[in-house]
Each structure stands twice: as structure tokens, then as C-alpha cells.
Amino acid sequence: MEQTLFLLIAAISVIAALGVVFNRNVVHSALSLLVNFCALAVLYFMLNAQFLGIAQILVYAGAIVVLFLFVVMLLGAELGEKVTSWLTVQNGVMAVLAVILLTVIGTAVFESVIQGARGDFTPEAVQQYGQVQLVASALFTDYVLPFQLVAVLLSVGVIGVIWLAQRHQQSSARREFHD
Amino acid sequence: MINQVPVSYYLLLGAILFSIGAGGVLIRRNAIVILMCVEMMMNAVNLTFIAFSRYLDSATGQIFVFMVMAVAAVEVAIGLALLVELNRHKQTVNIDEINSLKG
Numbered sequence: 615m616e617q618t619l620f621l622l623i624a625a626i627s628v629i630a631a632l633g634v635v636f637n638r639n640v641v642h643s644a645l646s647l648l649v650n651f652c653a654l655a656v657l658y659f660m661l662n663a664q665f666l667g668i669a670q671i672l673v674y675a676g677a678i679v680v681l682f683l684f685v686v687m688l689l690g691a692e693l694g695e696k697v698t699s700w701l702t703v704q705n706g707v708m709a710v711l712a713v714i715l716l717t718v719i720g721t722a723v724f725e726s727v728i729q730g731a732r733g734d735f736t737p738e739a740v741q742q743y744g745q746v747q748l749v750a751s752a753l754f755t756d757y758v759l760p761f762q763l764v765a766v767l768l769s770v771g772v773i774g775v776i777w778l779a780q781r782h783q784q785s786s787a788r789r790e791f792h793d
Numbered sequence: 794m795i796n797q798v799p800v801s802y803y804l805l806l807g808a809i810l811f812s813i814g815a816g817g818v819l820i821r822r823n824a825i826v827i828l829m830c831v832e833m834m835m836n837a838v839n840l841t842f843i844a845f846s847r848y849l850d851s852a853t854g855q856i857f858v859f860m861v862m863a864v865a866a867v868e869v870a871i872g873l874a875l876l877v878e879l880n881r882h883k884q885t886v887n888i889d890e891i892n893s894l895k896g
Contacts, residue, residue: 712816
């Protein structure tokens with residue numbers, strides 16, 4: 615049952631990923647990306663990561679895909695490249711490179727033995743204390759410094775984006791002043 | 794609850810999605826689609842992190858995914874702002890036509 619669900623979701627996510635790459639229209643690519651993110655959110659739910667599944671839908675599907683769509687509409691860049699055929703020599707070489715990468719990673723997955731210290735984040739503990747509580751207690755005790763660094767990073771990102779967006783207005787205002 | 798799906802399935806799915814994303818970065822010439830493919834690669838890595846977190850009974854992987862999500866959000870915001878600015882100057886998002894630094 616769980617395996618069937620996994621295979622179904624995996625097939626959906628791979629098809630959506632291929633759709634992102636091979637759609638000629640950028641809006642269709644963005645919508646395929648949305649499907650891919652939602653399929654991965656379902657996989658997160660299956661893997662005992664309910665909080666991250668919700669965060670995936672909120673952050674990726676809710677914010678990032680909408681941002682992509684805004685920019686595509688703003689730039690009118692639905693067809694940024696004229697693709698006549700995907701079967702060119704250059705694309706073939708690139709596809710072979712991607713397959714080589716997949717082979718290397720796949721070999722690493724199947725040849726390695728996964729072992730490591732087991733933590734206390736067991737399904738029983740999740741049932742007893744709740745998944746969000748366990749993740750939050752780790753986040754706010756052991757990983758509080760990375761958490762604060764993420765806050766700094768977000769501030770830097772916000773300020774950088776505002777600066778990038780405003781610079782053009784200033785330079786055009788200066789140009790008008792000189793005219 | 795015994796998880797019936799082996800961890801290698803999740804890792805292989807992550808590898809497939811990562812390779813598709815990498816192939817997309819190499820094949821496509823539209824900068825917006827390239828950013829989308831980078832997001833897809835980050836998601837593949839997130840899936841790997843969560844699979845390991847589940848199978849090693851550790852919350853650390855989920856915290857790393859949290860960080861990656863924040864980095865991805867910032868990266869896409871700045872990347873798209875740069876693209877908008879670039880589009881004002883060159884009126885294109887095709888990376889083959891953005892070659893001013895080429896001699």
C-alpha cells in the first residue's frame with residue numbers, strides 16, 4: 615500500500631520534473647514545478663516530516679512559484695527561447711552528462727551501506743510528543759545559531775532585493791534631472 | 794509503524810530529480826527556467842535529507858531542510874530581481890544573448 619503510493623507519487627514528481635525542462639512555454643514550466651513541489655510535499659508527509667510538508671507547500675508552492683509566475687508575466691518572457699527541436703547534438707551531449715551523473719549517484723546509493731548513530735526521533739516519540747515539538751526543541755536548542763544566521767540571511771536578501779529594484783528608479787531620476 | 798519503502802528508493806528518486814534538474818540547467822537557455830531547475834535540484838537534496846532523517850531517527854536532517862528552504866527562498870528572490878534588472882538593460886532573458894563580458 616505504502617509502496618504503491620510511493621511509486622505513484624514518484625512517477626508524478628519525475629514526470630512533472632521532465633515537464634519543467636521540456637515545456638516550451640515558461641508558464642507551463644512553472645505549473646509543472648508546482649506539481650513537482652506538491653508531490654514532494656506528499657513524500658515528506660510519508661516520511662514523518664509533516665511540518666516540512668506544510669512548509670514546502672507554503673514556501674515553495676505558495677511563494678516561490680507565484681514569484682516565478684509574477685516575473686514571467688512582468689517580463690513577458692513566456693517564450694524566451696525559440697526551440698524548434700530538442701534533438702540537437704548539444705542537447706544530446708548535455709543529456710548524456712546528466713545520465714552519467716545519475717549513474718554515479720545511483721551507484722553510490724546502491725553500493726553504500728547506510729549506517730549511523732540512531733537518534734531519539736523515532737516514530738514512537740513522534741506519536742508521543744508530536745513532530746513539530748521535537749523539531750522545534752532541536753531547532754531552538756542545538757541549532758539556535760544557524761537559526762539566527764538564517765534570520766540574518768533573510769534580512770540580507772530583503773535589503774539586497776530592495777536595493778536591486780530601487781537602483782533603476784534612482785538612475786532614471788538622475789537621467790531626467792540631467793535632461 | 795514499520796516503513797515499507799526502503800530508504801534507497803527515496804535516495805534514488807532524489808538522484809533522478811537532481812539529474813533532471815542538472816540536465817535542465819545545461820539544456821535550457823531561458824534564465825527563468827534555469828532558476829526553476831536549480832530549485833528542483835534543491836528539492837531533490839531536501840528529499841534526501843528527510844529520508845535520512847527518517848531512517849536514522851534524527852531530527853537534524855529536518856532542520857537542515859529548514860535552512861535549505863530559507864536559502865532557496867532568498868536565492869530565488871535575488872535571482873529574479875537580477876533577471877528583472879538584466880531584462881531592463883538587454884530586453885532578453887536568453888543567456889546566449891547575455892554575453893557582454895565575452896571578448
